[in-house]
Every structure is written in C-alpha cells, then in structure tokens.
Amino acid sequence: MNENLMHRLLMISGVALAIIAGLGTVSLLIVAALDFTWSLLFGSILLGLATVGLGSAASFFGQKVTGHPLVFTNEAEREVLNVKQRRELRRKRGEVVMERALIEVEHERDNIVHRQLESANDPEKPPHKTRWSEQDEQQQKRISPSRDY
Numbered sequence: 616m617n618e619n620l621m622h623r624l625l626m627i628s629g630v631a632l633a634i635i636a637g638l639g640t641v642s643l644l645i646v647a648a649l650d651f652t653w654s655l656l657f658g659s660i661l662l663g664l665a666t667v668g669l670g671s672a673a674s675f676f677g678q679k680v681t682g683h684p685l686v687f688t689n690e691a692e693r694e695v696l697n698v699k700q701r702r703e704l705r706r707k708r709g710e711v712v713m714e715r716a717l718i719e720v721e722h723e724r725d726n727i728v729h730r731q732l733e734s735a736n737d738p739e740k741p742p743h744k745t746r747w748s749e750q751d752e753q754q755q756k757r758i759s760p761s762r763d764y
Contacts, residue, residue, distance in 0.1 A: 622679040629673030636666040
C-alpha cells in the first residue's frame, strides 16, 4: 500500500466517522433539549468536539491526497524514494532554482547599468538641459540599483 492510497483511506474513514459523530451530536442535543440532564449535555459537547476533530483530520488527509501542486512532483520519484530522500531532493532543487534566480537578477542589474552608461554617452544627447532632462534624471535615479544590501 503506497502513501497516496493510505491517505485516501484515512480521509474517507475520517469523513465517515465525522458524519456519524455529527449525527450523534445532533441527536444528543435533541434529546438534551427534550429532557435536560447534565450528562446528556456533557456527552453532546464531547461528541461535538470529536466531530470537529475528525473533520479536521479528514481535511488534513484530504490535503495530503490532492496536495497543493508542488513545482517538482513526479510519480516515479514517489515510488522509488522515501519521504526523507524526496524532501532532500526538493531542497536541493530549490537551491538550484534560487541560484539561477540570483544569477538572473545580477544579469538584469548589469543590463540596467549598461543602459545607463549608454544613455550617458549618447552622442545625440543635447549638451544643454532640456525640459525632458529632469524626467530622465529622475527615471535613472528610480531604476539605478541600490547597493544597500
């Protein structure tokens, strides 16, 4: 029995038990309303708590079955690797993705600096200030990379 089937069975049994406990809670509350005793009220409260607990357990196992879509899910990996190995593989893949993202950010910073140097050395740029010069300076200040990190 693989994990997916086990979680599915636990989810179904949790839902069934939550339904039974919910019906029991309702019936105990009706009986307690007709003939009030503290024991019936206490039992209905406990059965209500059991209903909530079983419902949350069914929801937990339901999330395990459907799962939130991970970036790297592979059925072959699920069958071959155990949970610890899959977690380690996911962590290593995350590190690779983070390194690639940092490299991409560095390339983008280089592109921004290159474009600023090109605009500063533009031969068609007028030697005097124009009404657009202030806007260009403000835009360059806005996109210039800050070295505060």
